[in-house]
Amino acid sequence: MQKELLQKLFADAGFETPRVLKDLKNAKDFYFEAIGQVKMDQRSQGRVALVGDASYCPSPITGMGTTLARVGAYILAGELGRNQDHKEAFKKYETLMRPYVTKAQKIFPETHMGIRFRNAALSFVARPTVMRLIEKLVKSKTDDTISLPDYETILA
Structure with a gap:
């Protein structure tokens, strides 16, 4: 779900983004976290x-x-x-x-x-x-x- 979100958000970002997003699909060590504040x-x-x-x-x-x-x-x-x-x-x-x-x-x-x-x-x-x-x-x-x-x- 998180990978799909990033694919959607950065689909039209240009430069090296298509390559990074392609590699992201196959990444086994992907970590994604929300930022919070206490x-x-x-x-x-x-x-x-x-x-x-x-x-x-x-x-x-x-x-x-x-x-x-x-x-x-x-x-x-x-x-x-x-x-x-x-x-x-x-x-x-x-x-x-x-x-x-x-x-x-x-x-x-x-x-x-x-x-x-x-x-x-x-x-x-x-x-x-x-x-x-x-x-x-x-x-x-x-x-x-x-x-x-x-x-x-x-x-x-």
Whole structure:
């Protein structure tokens, strides 16, 4: 079913597409997955707290999955070390992570017009020459949006 969908969607794409679609029919190691995004009101319950994609998967488009996971693990570990009560540690973890996660997850548009604009923009930037130019010109500012607490005193 997924192969047929791709055949239909890209039938008139041109260039090397007919060859790729032909090879796709016979591919034995074909994998196709939907893109999803996790949005949660709460990252912990009882004595369990979630980190990484289980808690705040932004999307493959953002390139922020690993960064969010590492920052979240750092903050959660630090707050667990700083607080005797896990409930307080979880509350502080949530307070520190919420704005950072919210900003990272805002990549997806929610209106019909926004989705059309995003699709057009992605089609444009997917061109190799545009990608090379973007790589040279753009630096992600998301790294600068969270001030990490210093947990050194806990570890000493």
